Amino acid sequence: MGRDGEIERILRCVTREPGTPQTLLLLGEEGIGRTTVLRHVRERAAGDGVLVLFAQGWAEDPGHAHACLRQLLTPPVRGEPAALPAAHHRVLTAVPRGNDGPDEAEFHAAVTALLDRLAAARPVLVCVDDADLCDRAFLEALFAAARLLAGRSLTVLLAARHEAALPGPPPGTETLRLGPLSGAAAAALLDRQPAAPTGRHRLEILADAEGNPLALVELGRGAPGPAGVVRHPPAEHVFGVRLDALPAETRRALLYAAAAGPGETVAAVMAALGTGDLVVWAPAEAAGLVTLVEDRLVFRHPLARSAAYLRRPAGERRQAHRDLAKIAVLPEARARHLAAITVGTNAFVATLLEDSAWRRGDAVAAAHALEQAARLSPRRPERARRLAEALTAAHVAGDPGWVRELYGRLGQESADPELVCVAAGALASALSQESAQREAFEVLADVSEHFPVADRTLALALAGLAAGIAYQSGLPEHTAALSTLLDRARQAHESKRWRPAAAGPLVRLDTPHLRRALDALVTAVARPQSATGSRPGPGRPHGAPPIGADGPAARAVLAAVAHHADEADVDLGQSRTADDRLRTARAFGLRGWSVLVLVDALVAIGRFPEAETVIQDAMTEAAVLRLPRVQADLEAQALTVRALRGTLPVTPRLTPAVWRAVCLDENRATHARLLRARGLAALAHGDMEGAWRQLRELFTADGAPLHPYLSARSIAELTVTAQRTGRSAEALPILERVRAEQGERPSTRMTLLLHHATALVGPDDGAEEHFQLALVNHGANRWPWERGHVRLNYAIWLRRCRRTLEARQQLTTVLETAERLGAGALASAAHIELRASGAAPAPEDGGPLERLTAQQRQIVQLAARGLSNREIGERLFLSPRTVGSHLYNVYPKLGISSRHQLRDLVQGR
Known part of the structure; x- marks a missing residue:
């Protein structure tokens, strides 16, 4: 899993594509997947008719070349040496005794002759696993054959841990290093294991395994089951043997290092050990278990760290944590070590954990600490409150399984109205990001009866969350219910019992300005036309947020309000800052909401490269956390960007599997993004009929928008396809309905889009006026791609009116805009129109940089x-x-x- 690039690279070499090397070295640490990749390559190559020869090194081999050579001489090539000259046959089939092996030159010549004969009939792939354990004479013979048979269909692929143990390979040899799996591939591998872990344990394993496949499998086997019982201790493989061979003081030092965690300094660990002699680490370094890097000690393999800790008795582990707690400088480190040695409840340690939970600003670590604090709390009220804070932090981290675990436990601990609201908000957000919008909204509607007796900020935050869910669902019944939820939230009082500090520095909504912004957000979703009017107030926030409103969640709220008001600059500034901070804090539960707004803003103003970077990063997190709806939205946005940039493959994948996992009927925002993406992809390939079919579905048969906000933003693209396919009459009523729903004072962006659309499908005698009205507003410069799209269609209209000089002037501006934005599809269309207008072809390319x-x-x-x-x-x-x-x-x-x-x-x- 996650090795498609490496496998395809190797297979290109096997088929001897031009420019590919004949010899490859596949290097990687233990458990990284070398053997799995080799096996897959062998199966693929054999299926393509390649003759595959395989050998594997072994440390216990007697140390002569024939130990590996005999592995190659299996059916159907066992009889091939008999067809060679007698001298070669004798060398290949002889059984060496002692040091009476063949002469080196004779052995090289015999192996070369054998491979030459085999490669004359069909392509040959020689795979050697654990090559660093093979006899040197065998490897030298293979390399000699590869040098001498450069023109043959012969590929030599060797896998090893260390390149240093191999003889010098032939010139041109390529080295492929298998690194850790990507986050998404690691999560997928862990989830495929029998009884795969969930929630906190799953995230801990993903972090501890560091993308190593073997560690993922073994640590997954050792994760606690549903009853908290370890199903199977992680296998220690060779690490246990290496550890047992170390001196006692080194084993103790490694235990302390493993207990300290990856962020601790060597000096701190040695202070806990009570020694200052670095020699204690030397045996572990020689055994390849650890490396000293500046002031940090790094375990070479995740399972080595696990074995160093778990192989020691419980008493020794407790003593290690006790000693580390004594010398800990950071409060969170001291709290963690004290919690590790605490049996039963302990109010003092629980308070330490709670107070230090957010010191690192990491949502996952905070949720873990708060969950432990709840476990150690002796009194039920504190236990329930800390569980609520842990639940909120787990929701901020974004893992739905963890949220459900804590939600169930909190329900058993407390029926306090405010804690019930907290739990409902966390669960509803997780449900929404998984794609269950109806269930998520119902959860909030059910607890809204508690809003008047809850804290006002909390009630408004939940109403804002309901607005986000309603926006995502696009369902009229959700939009209609928002006013009731907002009215109940406005009736709430100022409570001091629970504040939104549960999410630490990430959530700060308890200011009058932000409460007004939450109010405005709910109003904007409930009545979309009210968000686009040119009015002051929270609907059009300007500049930096006031003091106390600089948390990323607060910025995300302001960005959402600006998004509905089509205030691109404010939207981008707030959402970009929020996204940076949430990514650093591993807070995808909040980021999953804000990142879509950020990408929409980046795409709208034409910052396509940055949008692609943000999308790819967020898609990895969404895959790791198993959030199919967020994945689907990001996939749709990625397709949109590729279509606008002109980087689509010839046959783009228009229906990724994740889209089929989402109920589009209750996720109309996702559906709208998907339809627009497919429509733009069809436009990029010149398929006007296909584009019309996709974009037409953004509106119902009677012209009602599929989504109250996103459908209207595609009106210009719809009318382009309508005009090109002769369906202007069908598109005109849809345009009129969109115009009516935007009200008397639409936003600058919608004004541009409506004039553009009217110019395309409205009366011919008013087309030029509407084109010019779309372009004359300088405020429209904030949407350069959409303005460039207007100029392109204006130029097409001018050319058809035989006003070619004016058309060329417009097209030149379009081309400059498209090249600045990297909008390849727009640039390509402008080039086509320039040629059609009789413009001279572009000069010869002055080099790749041009x-x-x-x-x-x-x-x-x-x-x-x-x-x-x-x-x-x-x-x-x-x-x-x-x-x-x-x-x-x-x-x-x-x-x-x-x-x-x-x-x-x-x-x-």
Whole structure:
């Protein structure tokens, strides 16, 4: 799993594609999946008619070349040596005795002759696993054959842990290093295990395994089952043997290092040990178990850390935590070690855990600490309150399984109205991100009767969450119910019993300004036309938020209000800041709401490279946390960006499996994003009929919008396809309904879109006026792609009116805009229209850099000079992520894959 790139690379070498090496080394640490990749490659190659020969090194082999060679000589090639000259046959079939093995030159010649004969008939793949344990003479013979048979269909693939143990490979050998699995692949592998863990234990295993497949499997087997009982202790494999061979003082030192955790310094661990002699680590380093890196001690393998801790008796483990607690400087570290040695309840330790839970600003760590604090609380009221805080933090972290576990426990502990509201909010948010909008909204509607006796900020936050769910569902009954929920929230009082500090620094909604913003958000979803009018107040927040409103959740609320008001600048500024902080805090439970608003804003204003970077990062988190609805939205946004950038494959995958896992009837925002993405993909491929079918579904048969907000934003794209397919009369009533629903004072963006759409399907004698009205408002510059789309269609209209000079002027501006934004589809359409207008063809390409935008060329030049992404960003006033995104998208255009190649390209230009 997660090795498609490596496997395809190897198979291209097996088929001897031009430019591929003949010899490959596959390197990786123990348990990283070398053997699995080799097995898969062998099966794929054999299925394609390749002759596969396989051998595996073994440390106990007697140490002669024939130990591995005999593994290669299996049916159907066992009889092949007999067809070789007698000297070669004798060397290949002889059984060496003692040191009477064959001469090195004879052995090399015999192996070369055998592989030459086999490769003459069909392609041959020689796979050797654990090559670092093979006899050196055998490997040298293979490498000699590869050098001498460079023209044959022969590929040699060797897998090993360490390259240093191998003889020098032939020139041109490529090294593939298997790194850890990606977060999504690691989560998928863990979830495939029998009785896979859930909730907190699942997240802990994913963190502890560090993407190592063997560690994922073994730690998953050792996770507690439903009753809290360990089903099977993790296998320790060779690590237990290596540990047992170490001196007692080294084993004790490793126990303390494992108990301290990956962030602790060597000095702190040694202080707990009561020694200052670094020699204690030397045997573990020699055994390949740990590495000292500056002031940190790093376990070479996750299972080595697990074995170092679990192989010691419980008493020794408790003593280690006791000693580490004594020297701990950070409150959270002291609380964690004290909790590890506490049996039963302990009010003092529970208070320490609660007070230090959010010191690291990490949602996952905070939820874990608060859950432990609840477990150690002797009194029921404190236990219930801390469970509520743990539940809120788990919701902020974004794991639905963890939320459900804590929700069930809190329900057994307390029926306090405020805690019931807290629990309902966490559960509803998790349900919504999984895709169950009806159930999520029903949960909030059921507890809204408690709003008047709950804290006002909490009640407003839950009403805001209900608005988010209603926006996502797009269901009229949800929108209609929002007014009731808001009225109940407004009746709530100022409570001091529970405050939204449960989410620590991430949630700060308890200010009058933010309460007004929450109120405005609910109103905007309940009555969409009220959000777009040009009126002051919370609907159009300006500038930085006031003091006390700088938490990422608060910023996300302000961004959502600005999103509904089509205030792109405010929307982008608030949501980008919120997204950065939530990503750092591992708070995808909140980020899953805000990141979609951020991506919508980035796409709307044409920042496609940054949008792709954000989408890919968020998709990994959504996959790890198993949030199919959020995945589906992100997949739709990714398809939209690829369509606008012109980077779609010839046959794009328009229905990823995750979309089929979401009920689109109760997720109309997802459905609308999906339909627009498919429509734009069809447009990019010139399929006007297909584009019309997709975009037409954004509105019902009678013209009502599928989604009250997102459908209207695609009205211009719908009318483009209507005009091109001769369906203007069918599109006009839809346009009129959208115009009516936008009210008398639509936003600047909607004004642009409505004029654009009217110019396309309205009366011919008013087309030019509407095109010009769409372009004349300078405020529309905030949506450069949409404005460029207007200019393109205006130019097409001008050309058809035989006003070619004016058309070319518009198209030139379109082309400049498209190249600046990286909007490949718009640029391609402008080029086509320029040629149709009789414009001279573009001059010959002056080199690969000439295909880049001015900003991309600046970034490339600075990167080629050795500047880091951060240094480039400081010079060009860009974020390091944006610089990285530009480089990620530039490399394929230049036909390179690294900064080293970039420097050579620029210097040789």
